[in-house]
Amino acid sequence: MSVTNPAILKLTVKNHPGVLSHVCGLFARRAYNLEGVMVRPVRDDKKLSRMWLLVNEEDRLMQLIKQTEKLVDVISVEQHSMAGSAFEATQEYFV
Amino acid sequence: MTELATRPKHSTAAQSQHGHAHEQTQSEVHGDPKTTAETRELSGAQLLIELLERQGITCIAGVPGGANLPMYDALSGSDIKHVLARHEQGAGFIAQGMARVTGKAQVCFASSGPGATNLITAVADAHLDSIPLIAITGQVPQAMIGTDAFQEIDTFGLMLPITKHNYLVRSAEELLEVIPAAFELALSGRPGPVSIDIPKDVQNEKIELGSMPAPGARLPDPVVTEHEVDDMLSRITAAKQPVLMIGGGIVYADATELLRYFAEQMDVPAVQTFMGLGVLPSDHPLSLGMLGMHGAPFTNLVLEECDLLVGLGVRFDDRATGKVAAFCPNAEFIHVDIDNSEIGKVLQPVQSIVADVGNVLEIANRRLQPQSNEQWQQRVAQLKSDHPLQLDGSDEIFRPYGAIAAVAELVDSSANITTDVGQHQMWVAQAYPFERPRQWISSGGLGTMGFGLPAAIGMALAAPNQKTICFSGDGSLMMNIQEFATAAEHNLDLKVIILNNNHLGLVRQQQTLFYNKNLSAVKFEQRTDFPAAAIAMGMAGIDLSECENPREALKQALNEPGPCLINIPIAETEMVFPMVAPGGANKDMIVSETPEAAT
Incomplete structure (x- = not known):
């Protein structure tokens, strides 16, 4: 799998059933290219989850972010660099 | 299989008791629950109904079945009127009809499995047209979820x-949060549907209840600054050939009067989207009618020349823009919409305001300097007279425009109009003299054949003192024809006018124009006797072609209160012109069947 110019999004979402479905459903429905997902509850606040997305959508990135922000269970969406991201720390698990 | 697990054809308790509960007190309504000073015991289903009552819901369309029996048991004691649809899709569109004509959120009920899947088309339709619909479905008990239980499906x-958002409710207590939240979501920002799936054990769960939550309502709109509005005004003033593009957002924001004042003071002509029809009366001097695939030639030609297009409550749908790269080739765009994700989705505006369009217009109207665009208006008038909309046969009752004109002449502007989907829909959109918002409701985004009849039932239920007219076609009407019985049951003043060419007319048209006249699967070999079908289900029905004086018969049928089907045969060779080929540029309008006549 070649990832040309992936963007990394760091989401804060409500931690309850169905959230991952809503995010992944949005990406499927709008044919956004999702290269990676990692999600776990936030360590110090179990009501929230942190979701890391690796997306390959240079041209539609702003549109993708706006659509993601519209999801009711999504509290915030930030762009993040590879450095310091969950994907950088876990690259060895995906060889 | 037990009796309870199947979807009965007729509801029992739910159906017979509505309308008799008006004098009941709260405690009687809920079957004398154990009450104390602070708390009382309710089932999840009873709580649901009470929460819906507190939301102001007075009418629910639905179909009962195994997994929503507790809801119907609770509903039978409520003031809420229930309309028993003959198919869940009908229930969904009845609720939509009520929502579209009132602007309020409305509710439909269905059971699990096939009940829920049947509802899906109406929910998807509400999503694309931004309709506040609350779809509440029963689900198998939580312990059985995931076991492929009878009538279990992943609703x-x-x-x-x-949907805008959807819920699977996991406890009766959660309803206290979910129901108000669902209404808040459905009504806030850009409206839309919310679905709530409630397992049967949650409906049956008893909870001790203290206070009730506040009903969910529309949240405050985003703040607009005067600076943003001034910027928009100065761009419009600076433009030489500006045009407004007005859409459903104006209708939903109740901003029609604000828009009319704004357009008049700024002296800017306006094209209307399919969803925005009625915002400007069709005979208003600034109205350029509907743009896009079936817009009048002058409408699309004005857009070719405009230098600034101001989109107000629109989403630049492909049926409106045609090929986007060729849309308004000389124009910059301003985009005002309440949905941030619409900004930049289709085209890049030079200015955008994410706001309720009514708030923007209210500020604009306070701050604008009245102006006139004399030269541009002269050019627009020239284009209008050189390239008018041709309404062939508008004085012949057995031709599309003639039938529509005959109906429009016989009813006043208080009549509410809906359509199904196809040629008849476009003829009505082009030619009916709409005068006010919410006079016209139609399935725009999803284009659902079968929308018209149940939506008309919803309209007639919500606006019983106004006549409801549903224009339909023989293809569309067949897709929810079972709701004839529902219309008859409630004796609604509803007229279904069927422009009957015994074909899937718009498909036939596309095959004729774009597939070398290779007519494939568009003719109904078995003709349906629609008046007989209507009569069989308790409505009146007439065929104008069998009447000695068709105009007089039409007048009588329209004026006689009650539901009536009026069959008007038309030729299958009739077409909707102009037409832009799907994917084509709006300037490339086909205006007749002979290719060389294309402009």
Whole structure:
């Protein structure tokens, strides 16, 4: 799998059933290219989850972010660099 | 299989008791629950109904079945009127009809499995047209979820991509949060549907209840600054050939009067989207009618020349823009919409305001300097007279425009109009003299054949003192024809006018124009006797072609209160012109069947 110019999004979402479905459903429905997902509850606040997305959508990135922000269970969406991201720390698990 | 697990054809308790509960007190309504000073015991289903009552819901369309029996048991004691649809899709569109004509959120009920899947088309339709619809479905008990239980289906997963948000409720207590939140979501920002799936054990769960939550309502709109509005005004003033593009957002924001004042003071002509029809009366001097695939030639030609297009409550749908790269080739765009994700989705505006369009217009109207665009208006008038909309046969009752004109002449502007989907829909959109918002409701985004009849029932239920007219076609009407019985049951003043060419007319038209006249699967070999079908289900029905004086018969049928089907045969060779080929540029309008006549 070649990832040309992936963007990394760091989401804060409500931690309850169905959230991952809503995010992944949005990406499927709008044919956004999702290269990676990692999600776990936030360590110090179990009501929230942190979701890391690796997306390959240079041209539609702003549109993708706006659509993601519209999801009711999504509290915030930030762009993040590879450095310091969950994907950088876990690259060895995906060889 | 037990009796309870199947979907009965007729509801029992739910159906017979509505309308007799008006004098009942709260405690009687809920079957004398154990009450104390602070708390009382309610089932999840009773709580649901009470929460819906507190939301102001007075009418619910639905179909009962195994997994929503507790809801119907609770509903039978409520003031809420229930309309028993003959198919869940009908229930969904009845609720939509009520929502579209009132602007309020409305509710439909269905059971699990096939009940839920049947509802899906109506929910998806509400999603694309931004309709506040609350779809509440029963689900198998939580312990059985995931076991492929009888009538179990992943309603949550199915509703997910076609709603603003959706819920699977996991306890009766959660209803206290979910129901108000669902209404808040459906009504806030850009409206839309919300689906709530409630397992049967949650409906049956007893909880001790203290206070009730406040009903969910529309949240405050985003703040607009005067600076943003001034910027928009100065761009419009600076433009030499500006045009407004007005859409459903104006209708939903109740901003029609504000828009009319704004357009008049700024002296800017306006094209209307399919969803925005009625915002400007069709005979208003600034109205350029509907743009896009079936817009008048002058409408699309004005857009070719405009240098600034101001989109107000629109989403630049492909049926409106045609090929986007060729849309308004000389124009810059301003985009005002309440949905931030619409900004930049289709085209890049030079200025955008994410706001309720009514708030923007209210500020604009306070701050604008009245102006006139004399030269541009002269050019627009020239284009209008050189390239008018041709309404061939508008004085012949057995031709499309003639039938529509005959109806429009016989009813006043208080009549509410709906359509199904196809040629008849476009003829009505082009030619009916709409005068006010919410006079016209039609399935725009999803283009659902079968929308018209149940939506008309919803309209007639919500606006019983106004006549409801549903224009339909023989293809569309067949897709929810079972709701004739529902219309008859409630004796609604509803007229279904069928422009009957015994074909899937718009498909036939496309095959004729774009597939070398290779007519494939568009003719109904078995002709349906629609008046007989209407009569069989308790409505009146006439065929104008069998009447000695068709105009007089039409007048009588329209004026006689009650539901009536009026069959008007037309030729299958009739077409909707102009037409822009799907994917084509709006300037390339086909205006007749002979290719060389294309402009």
